Amino acid sequence: MMYVVELILTGLAVGAIYGLVAMAFAVIYKATGIVNFAQGELGMLTAYASWSLAVTLGTGAILTVLIAVVAGAIFGLLAERLVMRPMLGEPLLSVVLVTVGLAVVLRSIVMLVWGPSPKTLELPGADTIVSVFEVGIRTSQLSVIALLLVSLISFWAFLRFSRFGMAMRAVAADERTARLMGISTARVQAVAWALSSALAGLAGVFFAVVYGLSPTIFELGLKAFPATVLGGFDSILGSGGSGLAIGVIENLVGGYLPSTLKEIAGFLVILVVLMVRPFGLFGEKRIERV
Amino acid sequence: MRSGYFKQTFEELIVLTDSPTVKAWTALLVLALLVAPLVVGSYMLSHMTVILYTLVGVLGLTILTGFTGLISLGHVAFMMIGAYAYAIAITRFGWTPLPAMLLAGIVPAVFGLVVGLPSLRLQGLYLAITTLAFSYIINAIVLSGGKFTGASRGISLVRPVIFGLDLNVDRNFYWFCLAIATIVLLATLNLRRSYIGRALVAIRDNDIAARTMGINLWRYKLLAFVLSAFITGIAGSLMGMYINYVTVEGFPFLISIEALAIIIVGGIGSVLGAVLGTVFIVSLPDVISAVLGVFGAQTNDLLTRMAFEVKSALYGLAIIAFLRFDPRGLRGIWHDLRHAWVHWPQRF
Numbered sequence: 035m036m037y038v039v040e041l042i043l044t045g046l047a048v049g050a051i052y053g054l055v056a057m058a059f060a061v062i063y064k065a066t067g068i069v070n071f072a073q074g075e076l077g078m079l080t081a082y083a084s085w086s087l088a089v090t091l092g093t094g095a096i097l098t099v100l101i102a103v104v105a106g107a108i109f110g111l112l113a114e115r116l117v118m119r120p121m122l123g124e125p126l127l128s129v130v131l132v133t134v135g136l137a138v139v140l141r142s143i144v145m146l147v148w149g150p151s152p153k154t155l156e157l158p159g160a161d162t163i164v165s166v167f168e169v170g171i172r173t174s175q176l177s178v179i180a181l182l183l184v185s186l187i188s189f190w191a192f193l194r195f196s197r198f199g200m201a202m203r204a205v206a207a208d209e210r211t212a213r214l215m216g217i218s219t220a221r222v223q224a225v226a227w228a229l230s231s232a233l234a235g236l237a238g239v240f241f242a243v244v245y246g247l248s249p250t251i252f253e254l255g256l257k258a259f260p261a262t263v264l265g266g267f268d269s270i271l272g273s274g275g276s277g278l279a280i281g282v283i284e285n286l287v288g289g290y291l292p293s294t295l296k297e298i299a300g301f302l303v304i305l306v307v308l309m310v311r312p313f314g315l316f317g318e319k320r321i322e323r324v
Numbered sequence: 325m326r327s328g329y330f331k332q333t334f335e336e337l338i339v340l341t342d343s344p345t346v347k348a349w350t351a352l353l354v355l356a357l358l359v360a361p362l363v364v365g366s367y368m369l370s371h372m373t374v375i376l377y378t379l380v381g382v383l384g385l386t387i388l389t390g391f392t393g394l395i396s397l398g399h400v401a402f403m404m405i406g407a408y409a410y411a412i413a414i415t416r417f418g419w420t421p422l423p424a425m426l427l428a429g430i431v432p433a434v435f436g437l438v439v440g441l442p443s444l445r446l447q448g449l450y451l452a453i454t455t456l457a458f459s460y461i462i463n464a465i466v467l468s469g470g471k472f473t474g475a476s477r478g479i480s481l482v483r484p485v486i487f488g489l490d491l492n493v494d495r496n497f498y499w500f501c502l503a504i505a506t507i508v509l510l511a512t513l514n515l516r517r518s519y520i521g522r523a524l525v526a527i528r529d530n531d532i533a534a535r536t537m538g539i540n541l542w543r544y545k546l547l548a549f550v551l552s553a554f555i556t557g558i559a560g561s562l563m564g565m566y567i568n569y570v571t572v573e574g575f576p577f578l579i580s581i582e583a584l585a586i587i588i589v590g591g592i593g594s595v596l597g598a599v600l601g602t603v604f605i606v607s608l609p610d611v612i613s614a615v616l617g618v619f620g621a622q623t624n625d626l627l628t629r630m631a632f633e634v635k636s637a638l639y640g641l642a643i644i645a646f647l648r649f650d651p652r653g654l655r656g657i658w659h660d661l662r663h664a665w666v667h668w669p670q671r672f
Contacts, residue, residue, distance in 0.1 A: 069449045120648055127395065128647045130449065131588055134397075135643030138581055142637035146630060256460070259453050267449070294468045301457035305442070308454060312445040 040169045041289040042282055047175035047244065049281015050182035054237035055258035056265060056273035057185060058230035063267040064206045065226035068126065071133045073234050074255015075140035076113065080106040080235030081242045081251060082148050085155050095157040099239060106235020107228040114227035119220060141252050152248035155239070178240040179278075185233065186274045193270070202226065206268065260300030264307055338517040357502055361495040369494055371610065376501035377566060378586070379602045381559030383512045383595070385583045388552035390593040391521060392545065393528030394443055395452040398459030399556055399583050402432040404575040406557025407564035408466060411479040416472065421484035428561035429554040435462075436553025440546045459580065466572055478571030481564055491565065501562060508555055512595050515551070524548055528593070578636055585639040589646045591653030600654040605642065609635050 055073060062070045070076075084102040087093065093101065117136055121129045163170040193199035204212040205222045213219055234255075241254055261280045265272030280300045288296030295302075331337045341347060361369050385399050409431035413424035439458050443451050466473045473479070483491040491497045515521045523544045526534035535541050564570040582605065590601025609631070646653055 069453075117644060117648075124647070124651070127393070127592075128651055130395070130452075131584060132644055132647050134581060134584065135640040135647070138578075138636045138640030139644070142633040142640065145633040146637070256456070259456070263450065263453060292468065294464045298457075298461045298464045301460055305454065305457060308442055308446055308450060312442075312447070312450060 036169060037289065038286075039167050041285045043166060043169055043171050044175065045282035045285030046179050046278055047171070047281070048285065049261075049278040050179045051237045051241050051244075051254065051277070052258045052261045052281050053182045053274040053277020054178075054185065054233050054240075055254055056261035056277045057189065057270055058233040058237070059258065059262040060265070060267060060270040060273040061189075061230040061233065062226050063262075064270060065202050066223050067206070067209075068129050068133065069267065070227075070230065071130065071255070072113065072137035072140060073230065074252040074258070075137045075144075076106065076109055076231045077234035077238030077241075077254055078144055078249075078252040079109055079140055079238075080231065081155075081238030081247060082144055083109075084235070084239050085153060085242060085247055086148075088155060088157070098155075098157055099236065102235045102239040103232045106232040106238075109235070110227040110229070110231025111224060113231070114224050118223065118227065122220065122223070137252070137255075141249075144252075145249055148249075150249050152246055153242075154246050155242040157243055172244065174240065174243045178244070181236065181240070182274060182277070185236075186271055189270055189274075198222075198225065257300065260304040263304040266313055340513055340517070354506075358499075361498050366494065369498055371607070373494070373498045373501050373566060375602055375606045376498070376505040377559055377562035378606055379505050379599060380501075380508050380562060381556050382583055382586045382598045382602050383508050384552045384554070384556030384559060386587055386593070386595060386598045387512065387515065387524070387555065388548050389584070390587055390598070391516065391524040391528060392548040394545065394548065395449075396455040396552075397452045397580055397584075398439075398455035398457070398462075399552075400575050400577060400579040401455075401459035401462040402436065402553045402556040403560035403563065403579065404466065404570075404572070405432045405435055405462060405553075406560030407570045407575070408473060408479070408560075409557065410561035411481055411564055411570040412472070414481065414484070415479055421486050425558065425561050429557045432553040432557030432560070433550045436549040437546060439553075440549030443545050443549065444542060459577070463572055474571075476572065478569055478574070480569050483565050483568065497566065501566075504558065504562065508558070509595065509599070512555075512598075516595060520544070520547065525593070578632075578639075581636070581643075582639055585643045589642050589653055591655030592651075594653075594655045596658070597653050597655035600658060604654060605639065608638050608642065612638060 055077060058073050058077075059070065062068065062073075080102055083105045084098055087101050087105075088098045113136060117132060118129070121132055157174070162173045164173055164176060165171075166176070193203055201212070201217045202222050202225070204215065204217055205219055209219060212222075237254060237258075238251060241251060257280075258277065261277040262273045264280060265274070265276035267273070280303065283303060284296055284299045287299040336342065341350075357372075360372065364372070381399075381403055384402070385396065388394050388396050388399075406428040410424050410428035413419040413427045414421070419427070435458075439455060442454050446454060467475055469475060483497065485491065486500065489496045489500060491500055516525075523534070523539045524547075526537065526539055527541065527544055527548075531541060560575075563574075567574065586601040586605045587598055588601070589604055590599070591597030612634070650656055652659075
């Protein structure tokens with residue numbers, strides 16, 4: 035019994051990280067209609083940058099997380115302004131492939147600057163063990179779960195009540211009409227990129243704290259795909275929640291079945307889900323006309 | 325009275341080329357490629373061999389992504405399955421090389437059918453992610469295959485003797501690759517101008533509209549997957565033969581990206597573009613290292629130490645730059661050049 039609870043709890047912790055990245059995917063998809071294949075890499079870049087700052091400045095836990103949010107937003111804005119903005123109005127395929135190119139470039143930049151050797155990001159108080167349901171869990175793991183819930187609620191409120199959130203929803207629903215109503219799609223795109231990179235940056239830093247920082251951290255983006263697909267690309271809250279589900283499933287599979295299955299458990303889940311509901315569990319079905 | 329040059333029959337319209345000049349230049353190029361191994365050095369020869377088998381794989385992706393517009397991010401999986409099918413047929417079943425190469429096409433084709441099935445329900449990006457998932461699942465399957473697939477150790481291969489041609493000689497292997505690349509190139513060109521090719525392009529441009537014109541989406545999307553996987557699998561077996569070794573590490577995710585970069589740089593949906601793109605991308609690292617070599621040993625040292633990273637950064641930059649500045653790709657530049665050459669000194 036203890037074993038199951040432990041698997042579920044650590045699954046929730048890793049799932050919360052997936053959930054943050056999945057939300058990042060969904061924010062960009064909802065605002066601009068593209069899948070950003072460079073999401074994991076933006077998180078990776080932010081994690082490495084925050085690591086450098088945290089090591090040189092010796093910042094505490096909360097400050098490091100804040101740095102990650104700001105750095106992530108800045109990287110997102112830069113990527114949007116330099117690479118994505120000129121592609122506005124180009125065919126979908128080209129725009130998506132540009133993000134694939136961006137991903138490859140960012141990955142190489144990180145490798146060239148920080149090198150391939152793994153690093154540890156140690157923050158004071160992050161490794162303290164807390165007992166939940168008689169199972170020990172690190173505070174960093176608990177806080178990432180809490181953080182995901184906070185982000186979910188604040189994003190829901192942001193999209194539901196704020197003026198800008200409404201503009202984002204309008205652009206997602208119908209870009210042309212939104213522009214006719216005086217909404218600047220370019221600005222919506224910029225904010226979406228900043229927000230989503232901040233989320234990915236958060237995920238990156240927490241992953242670095244809990245599991246260590248190595249160049250394979252970009253795989254976070256790949257690992258979060260199942261969560262995003264499960265929740266539906268156009269459902270920010272669904273994606274965040276599905277992250278938890280994927281994390282728990284992965285951990286349970288890893289705990290009871292051969293370890294190779296753990297790596298692909300998420301992908302197997304989405305293959306099944308896509309067969310049944312091709313637009314994700316919480317996604318909207320689109321009606322196409324010619 | 326004829327007031328211009330018109331194509332009057334359907335055959336004239338779809339013929340590959342009606343220009344004697346183009347035919348003459350093509351013949352010259354083929355001749356040059358045939359005698360090349362007798363003239364060039366061994367490094368250049370291996371470089372050309374890499375270009376040839378890469379071209380085969382890229383033509384496979386061209387059918388799927390270029391013609392049919394289905395994005396595949398997991399194409400390396402088909403390549404790997406092809407290489408493993410060949411290696412397993414040779415080493416475990418003791419087959420002769422030619423049937424084994426056929427198997428290297430057929431097994432990926434069957435997998436293509438499996439991946440193709442969800443493509444009928446999934447739109448664009450969801451499909452790209454499914455293919456990505458597919459390539460990771462295949463990796464995991466091969467790694468857990470035990471003795472049959474050699475798990476993480478892989479399978480070592482010896483280059484075979486085909487038609488009395490000992491492929492251990494690099495020159496012979498080059499000719500063998502040249503023959504296969506030519507066959508695949510002609511097959512792809514002819515596919516493009518047949519009913520099937522036009523159906524695939526119609527699906528790319530608008531699948532619902534294509535369906536109302538009487539194109540069976542099921543059949544043609546699956547056909548695109550099967551053909552593409554078949555050709556890519558053959559390329560995989562060639563690559564396995566070339567490096568004498570088949571492992572999971574030998575087929576990294578970067579190859580999928582490289583293939584996409586090639587068809588984008590060349591010009592999406594064009595066979596000529598695939599050829600130009602392959603030559604460009606495969607030569608890019610060498611050209612860059614030659615250029616950087618001028619700046620001294622330090623940069624060159626970086627290049628050899630971090631070759632993989634520099635290479636992938638170059639692919640990424642090439643993808644972004646071409647999509648940003650000239651989405652028509654190298655094919656578009658080639659057309660402009662040709663146009664300028666023919667019409668000089670006029671500008672149109």
